Amino acid sequence: xxxxxxxxxxxxxxxxxxxxxxxxxxxxxxxxxxxxxxxxxxxxxxxxxxxxxxxxxxxxxxxxxxxxxxxxxxxxxx
Numbered sequence: 001x002x003x004x005x006x007x008x009x010x011x012x013x014x015x016x017x018x019x020x021x022x023x024x025x026x027x028x029x030x031x032x033x034x035x036x037x038x039x040x041x042x043x044x045x046x047x048x049x050x051x052x053x054x055x056x057x058x059x060x061x062x063x064x065x066x067x068x069x070x071x072x073x074x075x076x077x078x
Contacts, residue, residue, distance in 0.1 A: 016051065022038065
């Protein structure tokens with residue numbers, strides 16, 4: 001049994017984010033609340049443990065970004 005690397009590989013980052021460019025990968029990961037950083041060589045580093053926790057994220061993300069629909073209801077009455 002081979003041990004997994006501590007960080008996601010370059011190929012995994014492309015598969016996960018859908019982006020090849022490091023800046024776009026970093027933006028995508030940070031938008032989801034996944035801790036990521038740029039290495040000295042410009043590539044993105046994401047701890048595998050943080051990525052594996054992504055299943056815990058949607059509830060937190062949607063709770064923070066739920067629209068305030070009451071604002072629309074107020075405008076409709078005017």
